[in-house]
Every structure is written in C-alpha cells, then in structure tokens.
Amino acid sequence: MAETGEQGATAVGNAQGEPILQIRGLKKHFPLTRGVVVKKQIGAVKAVDGVTFDLYRGETLGIVGESGCGKSTVAKLLMNLEQATAGEVFYKGEDITKLSGRALQAVRRNIQMVFQDPYTSLNPRMTVGDIIGEPYDIHPEVAPKGDRRKRVRELLDVVGLNPEYINRYPHQFSGGQRQRIGIARGLALRPEIIIADEPVSALDVSVQAQVVNLLAGLQREFDLSYIFIAHDLSVVRHISNRVGVMYLGRMVEIGSDEQIYEHPTHPYTQALLSAVPVPDPDGREGRERILLAGDVPSPANPPSGCRFRTRCWKAQDVCAEIEPVLEVPERYQSEPGEPAAHPSACLFPEERDIVGTAE
Amino acid sequence: MSTTDTTAVGQGNTTPSGTSLLEVDDLHVEFKTRDGIVRAVNGVSYSVDSGETLAVLGESGSGKSVTAQAVMGILDMPPARIPSGEIRYRGQNLLTMSNEARRKVRGAKIAMIFQDALSSLNPVLTVGYQLSEMFRVHRGMSRKEAKARAVDLMDRVRIPAAKERVNDYPHQFSGGMRQRIMIAMALALEPDLIIADEPTTALDVTVQAQVMDLLADLQKEFHMGLILITHDLGVVADVADKIAVMYAGRIVETAPVHELYKNPAHPYTKGLLQSIPRLDQKGQELYAIKGLPPNLLNIPEGCAFNPRCPMAQEVCRHELPPLHEVTDDSGRPIAGRGSACHFWKETLHG
Known part of the structure; x- marks a missing residue:
C-alpha cells in the first residue's frame, strides 16, 4: 500500500517539497450490530477502506466524490475525530492515529477544520468573539489572556468581517458571514493545515465566490495547506492544485487538476465529469453524457474486485476478481511526461477528454 | 375567496387561443411576521405553455419557491396573504376559484415535485400505498386496480424491479429512487403542468443527471409544461427553454x-x-x-x-x-x- 502512495506522489508534477501529511492505507469500518442487550457484530460499513495519499506544503488537495464515498470520514480521521480502524496518518513523520492526550492536542493545533453548515457548527448561545476565541482556552500558549480580544478582532478583519461585530451572536449573520466566522475560528491557532469539508456547499451562488476567494487569499497570506472536500467539481477545480476522486471508500484516481479534469483515465471520474451540468446552453444537444446505471452500492457490502464495476460500462469478468491498485496504469508508464500518466485504479484505463467536448 | 365559480376546471382540455397553459400576472405575496410584513413576492408575472420548460432562477429568499407554492395553492394563509395578482390556468383565475374547484386542479392538472423526497413521503406507508392512493381518491379505483397502476408508474420512472419494490417503505429506497417516486406521484393523474422545486439539489451529480434526463423524457412524452425552480445555472442551461x-x-x-x-x-x-468557476477556465480570482x-x-x-x-x-x-x-x-x-x-x-x- 505504501508503495502505491509513493508512486502517487512522484507521478504528480505540481507537488513540490516534502509532504506535510502522509496518509497510508487508512481504513475506517463502522461496526453493524444486532441485538439490544447482547450486541453482536454482524458486519461493518466500510466507509473508508484503504486510502493512501500525500498532502504537500502550501498546496490545495481537492477530494471529490458523491455522498457515501467516505470523503467526510477521511476528514474526520485526519483530525483524529474518529479512531482509524487501520492505517497511518503521518504529520511531520509522526503517526497521529496513535497519539492521544497532550501529544494529540499539540498536533491538532496545526490541523484545523472548517465545516459545511455554518448554521449548525456555531454555538447559538456564544458571541462571535467567544466562538473565535474559544480555541485559545484549549491552547493558551498561542495567545495570552489579555491579548485575546485583540487577536479575535484581527481575525474578523482578516476574514472580511467588521471587527465591531465581536459581541454579536451567530443568528445576526447571514450564511456567508457565518462561514467567515467558521473560517476565522479555524485560523485562530495559526494552523498549517486546514481541512475544509464542503465549505461553500450551503451558500448561495453569489456568496460562494466570495468565500472561495477568501480561502484562496488566506492560503497565500498564511502559507496554508488545504484539503478541500466538495462535491462541486467546478469549485474544486478552481481552488485545487491536485485532485483525488473517491468512490465507495476508495481513492480511484489522483493527479493534478489538469490530469484529472482534462485527461481522466478512470471511468468513474469520466462519468462524474460528464454528469456536471455545464452552465452554457450552446451545444447541449450534442454534448456527450455518460449516464451511469443504478445507484452507489452499500458500503456495508461493497462489490468484489473493482467497486465501480456494478455501474461501469467497461466492466468485464476480471473486474469482479481483481481489485485494481491505485497506480500509474501500465500502458502509460513508459511516457511519464504524458498527462494521462497519473495514478488510476482501473484495469482498463483509457484517456478520455470529457470537458473538451463541451467547449 | 369567492365561491361563485363552480365550473369544473379541466373538463375541457382545450386552451382558449391566445392564452397560455399557466399565467402568473402581477402576483404579490406577503407574510405577516413578528418583525413586520415580509414582502416575499412583489409583482411577479410569467407564463408557461404546454411542452415548454420555464426555469425560475434565484437564490434563497428571492421568492421563487413562494411563487410556486402560490400557484399550487399550498401556501399557509395566514401567515401568507395574496394582496393582489392573478394566477390563470387555461385562462381561469385559480385565486378566485372555490376550494373545491381548486382541489380538482391541484395534483390532477398541476402537480409539484419537491426538493426533499424523504420528508415529502409518508415514512409509515409503503410507496405502493401512497402511489395508489392517488388513483383511489381521485379516480375511485379499487385497491387492486390502483396497485397495478402504481407498479406501472414505478416502471415508467425506471425503478428497477417495480413489482417487488411496490410494498417497500420510503426509507428502503436511495435518494435518487425516492425522487423518482416523487416524480411518479406527480405524474400519476397525468397533469398538464409540473412544478419542480429544486428537484435534484439534494442528489449527487451522477444521480442528478439520471433524474433530469428522466424528467425531460417524460415531459416530452406527455407534452407537459414544466416550471423548474432552481439556483443551479448548470441545470438551467441543460433543460430550460426560457428563464426568469x-x-x-x-x-x-x-x-x-x-x-x-x-x-x-x-x-x-x-x-x-x-x-461560476468554469471547468474550462481555471481563473485567478x-x-x-x-x-x-x-x-x-x-x-x-x-x-x-x-x-x-x-x-x-x-x-x-x-x-x-x-x-x-x-x-x-x-x-x-x-x-x-x-x-x-x-x-x-x-x-x-x-
């Protein structure tokens, strides 16, 4: 598994420097139990089932996939909010899945999270100042007590809110403003990594662009590394240096934004890209669209072999037997400069330009 | 509301020439709240013809859903109030119609598909029961007949193994399948007009593509008018004929x-x-x-x-x-x- 990860790292042109986060064979299985008094495990929901990738300093790694693919569980595992079933998450060479107590707290200072729903992720009984300043209670070393109000005001200013709003409550703000508050809280401890789980999905289109711009600006200003989880492929492309595509608990393809969007080799990535409605009515009749049959199978009982085979138009008998590995496909290995030469977990990978046909 | 107009609507399927299938004319809707009067709709006019798709595009609070609910006649009044305006279905003003006449239009002639299929379906009744209820109540069919029609409908919206699944409960279906059941329910009485309020917003992109495809096919097949309410510029570009x-x-x-x-x-x-960040242009800001x-x-x-x-x-x-x-x-x-x-x-x- 680790070998795959190294291949994934070297194959990608954009990645520079050393990885700040290394994820190796990460798994999370939620047990399914039966019985009320005597609980018996009858199976497991394999939410994340062997995911390997790296995050480099200063880059944005987008993770896309549909609901149930495990992308949010990955986010929680990276924060150690969920205990991993197996696998490692190395932050500066240290496996944080094995940490607890003080050591974990120290690591978490550097990895912060921004959540999807700014309506439920802010405590309605706390003022904005208390919400943004709360991380300082847990990490008093970052800001001495007398200094905190000043820090919070600075943070409000940084995310484009009026520092005078410090004593207001969340309900006095709109969705976009609340998301800014969530981002300010994420920045409070000056982390190195921010994991943003669907940070703009709940926002109106006109406000979405404001928040995307804010996140991009903050990254430049504070040299942040982002893991940007979203289902909106166009937003992900806009903000990401590299993109990983997940399906049913697995990473099926990973590469630079150009490699994934313009030279996808995995059929699921191709289907996903072709399903995105293009905001341009011209040529809509002629547009090629891959319509997948059926729904995503249950992660409690994923298909054998390749997990996408039940919906894949290219599937053959062998797909049920062999589990494809996430690596640069053999047919592209001889041409490392080619954009198609990036890790893809398919037995029959084939480059196909989906976005290009829409132009 | 006036009770003088008791002519049954929808007996004649002929539209007087020059009138659209549905016309909303200078509609105003306001809500009385503790903080004052919220003017949600301030003089909206639009029309849609048979076989035509009108997309109503707007962000939250733009009044797009409230307008649709007024057309459907499902606004809670009070707190809502319609101080002025007309909603004409085949030339007849729905707002001055008797409740009884209105009921014959709602569901039978104008049907609605909601965003959240899970909360729009009754969780303690099987989907077959909920579908066949339409035929029993509106068409007076027997249980058996109605159930058979329900299976037909589920087939029509491409739910695999409809016969086996007709006695399943809503939670046993996936999000995409539930939305298909909502579409089936809207189609049951063969309406002339479907109002779809963010029908695919809660769905994943690959499923969204399936559902929109289905909706467009059915619209063509039955030559229905479609009002699609959405905030998604991509979906609009794919299916709309005209936009408000x-x-x-x-x-x-x-x-x-x-x-x-x-x-x-x-x-x-x-x-x-x-x-909108476009897939084909990775911009700066x-x-x-x-x-x-x-x-x-x-x-x-x-x-x-x-x-x-x-x-x-x-x-x-x-x-x-x-x-x-x-x-x-x-x-x-x-x-x-x-x-x-x-x-x-x-x-x-x-």
Missing part, C-alpha cells in the same frame, strides 16, 4: 435560454454568470458579487439590487425600474426578453 431570473421577490430578467447565457441584460444575471442578498423586511429603495450593483447610479437608488422590453440594435424588441434595469442597454452591450 428572480431577485428580492421580483423578476429582474426574462430571456430565452441561449440569449440569457450569451448576453445577459441585467447586472445581477451578469454577475451570477461571471461568478473569481468574480464575486459584493455584499449580501437583501433582507425582505427591508428591501432597498429603488432597484433592490442597487447596493450590490457595479453599475448603480443615483436613479437606481430612488426609482424602481420596470421590466423593460429588450430590443436589438435596430430597436426591434427581442421576443421574450425583458430586463428590470435602468441601464439594460449598457449591460447588454458593455
């Missing part, structure tokens, strides 16, 4: 789909189009409309968009722009185009 863009309870722009995307005539539409949508308790004077508008002038702060007819270079009006902007010409050409 709403902002703060008003229509700010109307246009045929190709023209709207090519050449918007209202700064709000223009801003929305510019702010995204264009963003500054500011926030207005509070409906306190809509800005003049043009509601003026505090956020890059083109706003003094006149915009005082004078409410009417929906101007948009004309081409030689001054001829372009069919179906309108813009509620004092500076629509500058927007169109700038």
Whole structure:
C-alpha cells in the first residue's frame, strides 16, 4: 500500500517539497450490530477502506466524490475525530492515529477544520468573539489572556468581517458571514493545515465566490495547506492544485487538476465529469453524457474486485476478481511526461477528454 | 375567496387561443411576521405553455419557491396573504376559484415535485400505498386496480424491479429512487403542468443527471409544461427553454435560454454568470458579487439590487425600474426578453 502512495506522489508534477501529511492505507469500518442487550457484530460499513495519499506544503488537495464515498470520514480521521480502524496518518513523520492526550492536542493545533453548515457548527448561545476565541482556552500558549480580544478582532478583519461585530451572536449573520466566522475560528491557532469539508456547499451562488476567494487569499497570506472536500467539481477545480476522486471508500484516481479534469483515465471520474451540468446552453444537444446505471452500492457490502464495476460500462469478468491498485496504469508508464500518466485504479484505463467536448 | 365559480376546471382540455397553459400576472405575496410584513413576492408575472420548460432562477429568499407554492395553492394563509395578482390556468383565475374547484386542479392538472423526497413521503406507508392512493381518491379505483397502476408508474420512472419494490417503505429506497417516486406521484393523474422545486439539489451529480434526463423524457412524452425552480445555472442551461431570473421577490430578467447565457441584460444575471468557476477556465480570482442578498423586511429603495450593483447610479437608488422590453440594435424588441434595469442597454452591450 505504501508503495502505491509513493508512486502517487512522484507521478504528480505540481507537488513540490516534502509532504506535510502522509496518509497510508487508512481504513475506517463502522461496526453493524444486532441485538439490544447482547450486541453482536454482524458486519461493518466500510466507509473508508484503504486510502493512501500525500498532502504537500502550501498546496490545495481537492477530494471529490458523491455522498457515501467516505470523503467526510477521511476528514474526520485526519483530525483524529474518529479512531482509524487501520492505517497511518503521518504529520511531520509522526503517526497521529496513535497519539492521544497532550501529544494529540499539540498536533491538532496545526490541523484545523472548517465545516459545511455554518448554521449548525456555531454555538447559538456564544458571541462571535467567544466562538473565535474559544480555541485559545484549549491552547493558551498561542495567545495570552489579555491579548485575546485583540487577536479575535484581527481575525474578523482578516476574514472580511467588521471587527465591531465581536459581541454579536451567530443568528445576526447571514450564511456567508457565518462561514467567515467558521473560517476565522479555524485560523485562530495559526494552523498549517486546514481541512475544509464542503465549505461553500450551503451558500448561495453569489456568496460562494466570495468565500472561495477568501480561502484562496488566506492560503497565500498564511502559507496554508488545504484539503478541500466538495462535491462541486467546478469549485474544486478552481481552488485545487491536485485532485483525488473517491468512490465507495476508495481513492480511484489522483493527479493534478489538469490530469484529472482534462485527461481522466478512470471511468468513474469520466462519468462524474460528464454528469456536471455545464452552465452554457450552446451545444447541449450534442454534448456527450455518460449516464451511469443504478445507484452507489452499500458500503456495508461493497462489490468484489473493482467497486465501480456494478455501474461501469467497461466492466468485464476480471473486474469482479481483481481489485485494481491505485497506480500509474501500465500502458502509460513508459511516457511519464504524458498527462494521462497519473495514478488510476482501473484495469482498463483509457484517456478520455470529457470537458473538451463541451467547449 | 369567492365561491361563485363552480365550473369544473379541466373538463375541457382545450386552451382558449391566445392564452397560455399557466399565467402568473402581477402576483404579490406577503407574510405577516413578528418583525413586520415580509414582502416575499412583489409583482411577479410569467407564463408557461404546454411542452415548454420555464426555469425560475434565484437564490434563497428571492421568492421563487413562494411563487410556486402560490400557484399550487399550498401556501399557509395566514401567515401568507395574496394582496393582489392573478394566477390563470387555461385562462381561469385559480385565486378566485372555490376550494373545491381548486382541489380538482391541484395534483390532477398541476402537480409539484419537491426538493426533499424523504420528508415529502409518508415514512409509515409503503410507496405502493401512497402511489395508489392517488388513483383511489381521485379516480375511485379499487385497491387492486390502483396497485397495478402504481407498479406501472414505478416502471415508467425506471425503478428497477417495480413489482417487488411496490410494498417497500420510503426509507428502503436511495435518494435518487425516492425522487423518482416523487416524480411518479406527480405524474400519476397525468397533469398538464409540473412544478419542480429544486428537484435534484439534494442528489449527487451522477444521480442528478439520471433524474433530469428522466424528467425531460417524460415531459416530452406527455407534452407537459414544466416550471423548474432552481439556483443551479448548470441545470438551467441543460433543460430550460426560457428563464426568469428572480431577485428580492421580483423578476429582474426574462430571456430565452441561449440569449440569457450569451448576453445577459441585467447586472445581477451578469454577475451570477461571471461568478461560476468554469471547468474550462481555471481563473485567478473569481468574480464575486459584493455584499449580501437583501433582507425582505427591508428591501432597498429603488432597484433592490442597487447596493450590490457595479453599475448603480443615483436613479437606481430612488426609482424602481420596470421590466423593460429588450430590443436589438435596430430597436426591434427581442421576443421574450425583458430586463428590470435602468441601464439594460449598457449591460447588454458593455
């Protein structure tokens, strides 16, 4: 598994420097139990089932996939909010899945999270100042007590809110403003990594662009590394240096934004890209669209072999037997400069330009 | 509401010539709240014909859903109130109809699909029961007959193994399948008009594509009118024939789909189009409309968009722009185009 990860790292042109986060064979299985008094495990929901990738300093790694693919569980595992079933998450060479107590707290200072729903992720009984300043209670070393109000005001200013709003409550703000508050809280401890789980999905289109711009600006200003989880492929492309595509608990393809969007080799990535409605009515009749049959199978009982085979138009008998590995496909290995030469977990990978046909 | 009009609507399926299938005419809707009167819809007019797809585009609070609920007759009144306006179905004003006559239109002639299929279906009844209820209540069919029709419907919306699944409960279906059941329910009585309020917003993209595809096929097959309410510019571009863009309870722009995307005539539409990150252009900074949508308790004077508008002038702060007819270079009006902007010409050409 680790070998795959190294291949994934070297194959990608954009990645520079050393990885700040290394994820190796990460798994999370939620047990399914039966019985009320005597609980018996009858199976497991394999939410994340062997995911390997790296995050480099200063880059944005987008993770896309549909609901149930495990992308949010990955986010929680990276924060150690969920205990991993197996696998490692190395932050500066240290496996944080094995940490607890003080050591974990120290690591978490550097990895912060921004959540999807700014309506439920802010405590309605706390003022904005208390919400943004709360991380300082847990990490008093970052800001001495007398200094905190000043820090919070600075943070409000940084995310484009009026520092005078410090004593207001969340309900006095709109969705976009609340998301800014969530981002300010994420920045409070000056982390190195921010994991943003669907940070703009709940926002109106006109406000979405404001928040995307804010996140991009903050990254430049504070040299942040982002893991940007979203289902909106166009937003992900806009903000990401590299993109990983997940399906049913697995990473099926990973590469630079150009490699994934313009030279996808995995059929699921191709289907996903072709399903995105293009905001341009011209040529809509002629547009090629891959319509997948059926729904995503249950992660409690994923298909054998390749997990996408039940919906894949290219599937053959062998797909049920062999589990494809996430690596640069053999047919592209001889041409490392080619954009198609990036890790893809398919037995029959084939480059196909989906976005290009829409132009 | 008047009770004089008791003529059963929908007996004659012929539309008087010159009238559309559905016309909303200068509709106003307001809600009484503790903080004051919220003017959610302020003079909306649109129309849709058989076989036509009208997309109503707008952000949250633009009044797009409230308008649809008024058409459907499912607004809670009070707190809602319709101080003025008309909603005409085949030339007959739904708002002055008796409740009984209205009921014959609702569901049978105009059907609605909601965003959240899980909360729109009754969780303690099987989908087969809920589907066949339509036939038993409206068509007086026997249980057995109605159940058979339910299976037919499920087949029609491409639910695999419909016969085996007819006795399943809503929670046993996936999100995409549940939305298909909602579509089946809307189709049950063969309506002339379907109102779909964010029908695919809760769905994943690959499933969204399936559901939109299905909806478009069925619309073609039954030659229905479709009002698609959405905030998604991508979905609109895929299926709409014409578009009405709403902002703060008003229509700010109307246009045929190709023209709207090519050449918007209202700064709000223009801003929305510019702010989408396109798959084929990885830009630097995204264009963003500054500011926030207005509070409906306190809509800005003049043009509601003026505090956020890059083109706003003094006149915009005082004078409410009417929906101007948009004309081409030689001054001829372009069919179906309108813009509620004092500076629509500058927007169109700038």
